[in-house]
Amino acid sequence: MLLDVQNLETWYGPIAAMKGVNLTVAEGRIVAVLGANGAGKTTLLNTLAGVIDPFKGQALFLGQPVQGLDADEVARRGLVLVPEGRQIYPFLTVRDNLMMGAYARRDRDAVARDLEKVQAWFPRLKERDSQHAGLLSGGEQQMVAIGRAYLSAPKLLMLDEPSLGLSPRLVQVIFTIIRRIRDETGTAVLVVEQNAAVALKHGDDGYIMELGRIVAADTCAELSRKEDVREAYLGGREAEGLSGTAQRWKRRRTWR
Amino acid sequence: MNAMNAMMEHPLTFVGHATPAGVFRARAQEWAAMPALRHKRRGLWQSLTWAEYYAQARALGLALADLGVRRGEVVAVLAENRPEWVIADIGAQAMGIVGNGIYPTASPEQMRYILQDSETRVLIVENQEQLEKALAVRAECPALVRIVVIDPEGLRKLSDPDVLFWTDLLARGMDLARTRAAEFEAAIDAGRSADLAFLVYTSGTTGAPKGAMISNANAIFQMQKATEYLDAKPGDKSLSFLPLCHIAERMASVFNPLALGLIVHFPENAGTVQNDLREVAPHVVFAPPRFWEKMHSAVELFLRDATGPARWTYRTALKRGRAGVEARLTGAAPPRPGPLDALLNRLAFRNIKVFLGLQNCRSALTGAAPVPPELIRWFLSIGIELREAFGMTETAGFAASTPSGGIRLGWAGTAAGGTEIRIAEEGEIQIRGPNVFAGYWRQADKTAETILPDGWLRTGDCGEVSPDGYLAIRDRIKDIIITAGGKNITPTQIESQLKFSPFITDAVVIGEGRRFLTALVMIDLEHVSRYAQEQAIPYTDFASLTRAEGVVQLIRAEIEAVNPRLARVEQIKDFRIIDQLLTAEDEELTPTMKLKRKVIAQKYRPLIDGMYPS
Numbered sequence: 001m002l003l004d005v006q007n008l009e010t011w012y013g014p015i016a017a018m019k020g021v022n023l024t025v026a027e028g029r030i031v032a033v034l035g036a037n038g039a040g041k042t043t044l045l046n047t048l049a050g051v052i053d054p055f056k057g058q059a060l061f062l063g064q065p066v067q068g069l070d071a072d073e074v075a076r077r078g079l080v081l082v083p084e085g086r087q088i089y090p091f092l093t094v095r096d097n098l099m100m101g102a103y104a105r106r107d108r109d110a111v112a113r114d115l116e117k118v119q120a121w122f123p124r125l126k127e128r129d130s131q132h133a134g135l136l137s138g139g140e141q142q143m144v145a146i147g148r149a150y151l152s153a154p155k156l157l158m159l160d161e162p163s164l165g166l167s168p169r170l171v172q173v174i175f176t177i178i179r180r181i182r183d184e185t186g187t188a189v190l191v192v193e194q195n196a197a198v199a200l201k202h203g204d205d206g207y208i209m210e211l212g213r214i215v216a217a218d219t220c221a222e223l224s225r226k227e228d229v230r231e232a233y234l235g236g237r238e239a240e241g242l243s244g245t246a247q248r249w250k251r252r253r254t255w256r
Numbered sequence: 257m258n259a260m261n262a263m264m265e266h267p268l269t270f271v272g273h274a275t276p277a278g279v280f281r282a283r284a285q286e287w288a289a290m291p292a293l294r295h296k297r298r299g300l301w302q303s304l305t306w307a308e309y310y311a312q313a314r315a316l317g318l319a320l321a322d323l324g325v326r327r328g329e330v331v332a333v334l335a336e337n338r339p340e341w342v343i344a345d346i347g348a349q350a351m352g353i354v355g356n357g358i359y360p361t362a363s364p365e366q367m368r369y370i371l372q373d374s375e376t377r378v379l380i381v382e383n384q385e386q387l388e389k390a391l392a393v394r395a396e397c398p399a400l401v402r403i404v405v406i407d408p409e410g411l412r413k414l415s416d417p418d419v420l421f422w423t424d425l426l427a428r429g430m431d432l433a434r435t436r437a438a439e440f441e442a443a444i445d446a447g448r449s450a451d452l453a454f455l456v457y458t459s460g461t462t463g464a465p466k467g468a469m470i471s472n473a474n475a476i477f478q479m480q481k482a483t484e485y486l487d488a489k490p491g492d493k494s495l496s497f498l499p500l501c502h503i504a505e506r507m508a509s510v511f512n513p514l515a516l517g518l519i520v521h522f523p524e525n526a527g528t529v530q531n532d533l534r535e536v537a538p539h540v541v542f543a544p545p546r547f548w549e550k551m552h553s554a555v556e557l558f559l560r561d562a563t564g565p566a567r568w569t570y571r572t573a574l575k576r577g578r579a580g581v582e583a584r585l586t587g588a589a590p591p592r593p594g595p596l597d598a599l600l601n602r603l604a605f606r607n608i609k610v611f612l613g614l615q616n617c618r619s620a621l622t623g624a625a626p627v628p629p630e631l632i633r634w635f636l637s638i639g640i641e642l643r644e645a646f647g648m649t650e651t652a653g654f655a656a657s658t659p660s661g662g663i664r665l666g667w668a669g670t671a672a673g674g675t676e677i678r679i680a681e682e683g684e685i686q687i688r689g690p691n692v693f694a695g696y697w698r699q700a701d702k703t704a705e706t707i708l709p710d711g712w713l714r715t716g717d718c719g720e721v722s723p724d725g726y727l728a729i730r731d732r733i734k735d736i737i738i739t740a741g742g743k744n745i746t747p748t749q750i751e752s753q754l755k756f757s758p759f760i761t762d763a764v765v766i767g768e769g770r771r772f773l774t775a776l777v778m779i780d781l782e783h784v785s786r787y788a789q790e791q792a793i794p795y796t797d798f799a800s801l802t803r804a805e806g807v808v809q810l811i812r813a814e815i816e817a818v819n820p821r822l823a824r825v826e827q828i829k830d831f832r833i834i835d836q837l838l839t840a841e842d843e844e845l846t847p848t849m850k851l852k853r854k855v856i857a858q859k860y861r862p863l864i865d866g867m868y869p870s
Contacts, residue, residue, distance in 0.1 A: 007792045020789035022796050057792065207796065213785065217796035254837040255797060 002027050002188050003048075003079070003156055007057035008067070010040075010047050017043040019212040020057065025156060025205075030182055030189040032203035032220060034196045034233055039209040041192040042084055045158050048190075049081035050074035061156070076104055078155030084164060086145040090134025094125050097133045097144050101151030111151065117184070118147035121177050139170040146174070150181065156188045157181070163195040171195060175202040196233035200224045208233075208255060216255035228253040267449035268690055270479045270515065275447040275472040277350035279479065279514045284310030287490060287517055293339045296524040296532060303519075304339060314440045315429025316347035320378060321439070322432060323402055327352035327446075330374040330455065334358040334367070334390070335382035337496045338522050340406050340422060342510050344380050345454065345500075351443045355454035356467070357501035359847040360386065361840035366465075368393035370457055374467055374697060375399040380422070383407040387419065394418075449473045455697055456503050456649045467697030470503075474652035477690040478507055479515035481672050485645070485657045486619045490517025492539035493616070497529045498547075499847065504624060507653040508542055516540075530554075533613035541614070542621040544848075545631060545752065548642060551612050552634055553758035553783065558611070570608075573600035577637035584636070585665060605638040614640055621645050621657065625850075626729070626752035629665040636663070644668045646729055650706065650713055651691045656727045667726040682733055683718035718746075735853060737767045743825045745773065747853075750818075750826055757814040758783045762851045765828065766864050772829040774867040776860055777811055778851060779833055784810070802833040830867040834860065 003025040010018040018040045025031045035041050046052045048059055050071035059067045061079050075081075080101075088097050098118060102111045119126040122143040128136060133144055142162055149157055159178070163171040175198055181187055193199035199220075200206060206223040208216040216223065223229050232253060267274040271282060288307040295302055304312070320331060331348045333341050333355070345355040358370055360382065367389055371379065377399055381387050383406065390403050405411060406422040433440070453472045457465040494513070498505040509520050518540060523532040559570050576597055583590040593601075609615040620635070623645040635642040645657035646668040656677065658669035671677040675689025692713045695703035707713055718736070719729040731746035738744055747765035754763040754775065761780045767773040781798065784807060788795055793806035801807055811833060819827040834856075838844050844855050857864065 006794045007789055009789065020785070022794040056789075214796045215798070217800070252839045252841075254839060256799075256836055 001025070001060070002062065003190070004060040005044075005048070005057070006060070008044070008047060008054050008059060009056035010043050010052055011055050012043075017212055018047065018054075021209070021212070021214055023207055023214065023217070025188050025190050028182065028186045028188055029204045030179065030191065030202060032199035032206045033190070033192045033209055034194075034199060034206060035192075035209035037194075038211075040212040041209055042160055043212075044209070045081055045160050045190070045192055048074075048079060048158060051081075072104070075152055078153065079158065080149045080152045080154035080156070081158045082145045082149045082160060082162065084160035086138075086141045088133045088141050088144050088148070091132055093130050094133050094136070094144060095129050098125070098147050098151055101148035102153075105151075105153060110153070114151050114153065118150055121180060122147055138165050139167070139174070142166065142170075142174055143177075146177070146181075150187075154187055156190060159189065159191040161192060161194060163193060163198060171198055175199075178202065196229075197235075200229075200234070215253075226255060228255050268473050268476045268480070270476045274449040274476060275349075275444070275451070276453060276475045276479065276511055276514060277346065277444045277447050277472075279476075280310065280313070280346055280350065281441075281444055283514055283517070290491065290517070291519050292513065293342065293520050293522070295339050295522040296528070299524070301521070309339075309343065311430070311433070312343045312426060313347035313350060314437065315426050315433055316344055317351040317353070317429070317440055317443070318432040318436060319425045319429035320348055320353055321351050321443075322428065323378060325351075325353050325377045325401075327443075328354065328452065330354045330356050330376045331378045331380070332356040332358050332371065332374065332376045333380045333500075334360060334362070334386050335380065335406060336360050336526065337498075337500050337505070337509070338382075338406070340380070341500050342520070345506075345510055349453050350440060350447070352447055352451060354452050356457070357499075357506070358457075359499060359501050359840075361847055362389075363841050364389045364392045368396055369464060370467075371397040371400060373465075374455060374457075378402045378404060380404040380406065384410045387411070391419075447472060449476070450694075452694065454506070456501065456506065458649050466699060466702060468503075468649045469694040469697055470652045471694045473690055474693055475507075475511050477674070478653045479511050481654065481691075482507075482512045482515045484673065485621075485643075485654065485659075486512065486516060486540055487660065488516045488518055488540050488619060492516070492518050492618075493521060493536050494518045494540045495521045495523065495529075495533055495536050495538045497523055497526075497532075498543060502848065503649045503653050504542060504647070508540075512540075530613075534611070535613070537613050537616045539616050540619045541617050542623075542645075544624045545622050545627045546625065546755070548622055548631055548635065549628075549756060549758070551614075552631060555608055555611070556758065557783070557786075569600060570604045573597075573604035574634075574637055576600065577605070577639075578633065581633055581636040585633075585663065601639070608638055609640070619643075623647060623654070623657075623668070626748050628752050628756040630756055632663060632665060646727060648715060650693045650715070651687055652693055653691070655687050655691055664726055667722065667728045669727060670725045671727065677721060677727055678712070679719070679721055680712075680714075683720065683730070684733055685715045685717045685719045685727065685729065686712040687715060688712045737765065737773070738769070739767050739773070739825065740769055740771045741825065745826055750822060750828070751775075753818045753821065754815065754828075757817075759787065759810060759814055762849070763831075764851050764853055764856045766857065766867075770868055773826065774864065775815065775828045775831040776851075776856055776863065777815075777831050777833050778838065779807070779811065781837065798837040799835040802835040808833065832860070832863045832867060 001024050005023045008021045033041050047054050050069050053068045058065050066074050105111050124140055125143055162174050179202055182189055203220040206220040207214050270279055273279045284306045289305055291303040292306040292309040293304040331353050333344050335341050348355045356374055379390055381390050387405050403419045404422055404425055408421050449472050451472050453470050453475045455467040457467050496509040500506055513520050521536045523529050559567055580590040620640050620642045627644050632642050643658035645654045647654040656669045656671050675691055678686050680686045688711045716732055717729050718733045721727055731748045736744055737747055750765050751763045754760050759780055760777055762778045764776045765773055791806055793804045795801040795804050815828050840847055
């Protein structure tokens with residue numbers, strides 16, 4: 001198992017953001033974590049990336065515990081986060097932004113090859129090689145963020161809401177490329193998403209998080225078939241209520 | 257039939273009135289300016305005085321009559337507990353209209369059945385969500401003329417001639433009251449002792465639900481009794497948190513207050529009950545054993561995380577309290593409490609009671625399911641006399657209760673004064689008296705099966721009566737298990753002991769025609785997932801939690817802790833955990849979240865067979 005997360009628990013002061021999360025990512029898989037706002041998805045990625053230290057539990061990456069390590073050490077081991085909202089350097093050029101990802105690498109030839117790959121996946125970035133990254137569109141900035149992460153030579157790429165603020169067409173483009181990265185390089189992907197439809201379509205395995213806990217786990221194909229998932233995330237039962245308002249009666253979700 | 261004749265000649269009365277509506281009118285004058293109902297809205301308690309309560313009930317009663325609902329017809333309420341529920345109920349009853357309740361968790365299908373069966377004329381629903389259900393089945397309920405929505409939120413765009421809002425209906429009634437208040441008074445005067453007061457649909461663990469008819473006389477009798485078994489005075493408080501569709505809460509929130517002057521408090525919502533309980537600190541609490549068990553587990557779990565000295569104080573106080581309890585239960589002289597006991601009491605139990613909101617509680621009662629003796633011991637130790645009561649829908653509430661100061665573990669108390677209890681064939685408990693209900697709505701055959709010609713009610717429970725009149729309930733007769741070895745087993749007793757574990761929500765004991773007993777267990781998601789996290793047991797969804805080795809071991813240990821207290825043939829030899837998260841909408845559960853034995857036995861057949869290798 002590439003990543004094995006066991007009973008990971010994270011608190012913000014008196015508030016438990018993750019109340020014990022268990023999840024695994026196998027080699028070469030795309031794993032999607034879905035959930036509403038505040039479910040603890042970003043906390044999960046930030047804890048794994050070493051940004052926050054967990055209160056309890058462990059995360060084994062390639063068999064070695066990585067919880068509580070510094071963020072740079074985690075990244076050096078191949079567990080690389082593409083943070084939510086891109087977080088690129090607006091006053092650096094596209095090229096410099098990308099190369100920041102390779103900052104800790106010494107294998108210059110391999111870096112050059114990886115840069116070529118990134119430029120092949122995202123031809124737009126090659127076109128805008130020397131522009132300030134702050135002048136790029138949101139979709140292009142997301143490409144920079146993903147490309148930069150790839151240049152750190154990840155074994156597992158963690159993406160926090162790559163679809164944030166992008167047009168539906170661009171979302172498809174980004175996810176198609178994520179799949180291509182996995183197919184061509186075997187890099188595993190752990191992606192946290194609110195856009196459940198696209199994540200379930202492109203992912204292999206899926207988890208659903210609610211209030212800091214995993215409530216459902218299965219392959220993405222199976223999850224898409226569950227009634228509660230369809231209703232809560234895929235806009236099933238969209239039909240208007242009989243009273244002329246959109247909402248229907250609530251059932252307690254059981255995720256079966 | 258003698259009892260019936262006597263009743264016709266000298267109808268039962270309470271404070272001089274033969275119907276609850278009559279008592280209601282008298283109380284509204286007597287206690288006019290005192291608070292009757294309180295409801296928490298947006299974090300603030302809002303009060304309704306008895307005079308306001310009466311005025312609103314009158315407005316509603318008149319408005320219902322104005323909609324064309326006549327004496328003897330049915331009006332139903334589908335809402336969580338809130339003032340409008342009881343206002344509608346008593347307002348309808350005063351007009352001679354029959355009140356009924358539908359569980360808020362009911363599926364549209366269950367709703368349709370009850371609306372059709374009772375030929376409900378007006379349905380009062382809580383909000384948009386419940387309205388949707390009602391609209392989905394309205395076409396199949398020809399008797400239904402109007403749907404009234406209490407909370408208009410999200411329904412601004414609604415335009416439907418047959419749907420109206422509570423505030424509009426109430427305003428219409430207030431208008432009518434200006435000119436036609438006398439009609440309401442006349443309707444109260446016209447009410448007779450034998451008239452139907454309200455319906456309670458039985459949850460129907462077998463077959464379709466049946467509407468139990470509760471007469472005015474039944475309600476009046478129970479109000480008389482309330483003054484005997486409850487220690488309360490006007491202005492004392494209660495919290496209405498169990499479903500009002502259930503006979504126990506109906507009596508507790510609508511009728512007992514008329515008798516005793518309790519201020520009924522309605523929680524903000526189902527999730528705030530613990531908090532509201534702490535805030536209200538009621539004087540009277542009735543709840544099923546499950547509720548008291550949760551209080552006990554909350555304290556135990558809370559103290560597990562507490563500091564060392566706090567734990568020591570609690571354990572020591574509990575041990576010393578227990579010695580006193582044992583002495584008291586066996587009738588011996590209790591050890592004299594010394595200054596240390598007084599101190600421990602203050603430090604530990606006073607705080608626990610405040611934590612639970614029970615510091616004012618003078619009448620604590622439980623029933624509706626077998627009560628684990630350990631539970632009563634614990635509450636006695638902390639200084640709460642948790643008394644048992646026995647009753648059912650068909651006895652309009654309590655039929656027997658433990659007298660104050662007279663707890664006997666394993667016994668549910670003595671018969672209500674003025675009623676008789678006997679043990680008939682198969683050990684069946686039978687009851688006769690003014691608390692026996694008026695029969696099932698439009699099901700004469702079912703009524704005849706249940707009430708014998710000489711007035712005895714067949715409870716379907718078996719048990720025994722001690723020489724000095726204490727009643728013990730063993731089980732539902734039809735639930736008794738006969739094993740392959742020919743032993744008679746009462747599963748409910750065993751299940752109640754299993755359920756005492758905070759990790760087990762419910763269990764079904766299996767063993768009919770088998771060589772030994774086994775159990776299907778429904779785990780408590782909250783406590784078990786917390787345990788799994790503490791013990792670092794990995795799990796993802798509910799099914800994986802139930803399969804985790806550590807969880808299986810936990811449940812095994814809980815069962816093995818119970819086994820030594822059981823006779824050899826009663827011991828649970830194997831078990832399986834139900835791997836689906838069940839909700840009240842599932843056919844496996846009753847609206848009160850109890851497992852339905854028959855459905856479970858059928859649905860989980862392979863799981864059960866797996867425990868019996870051939």
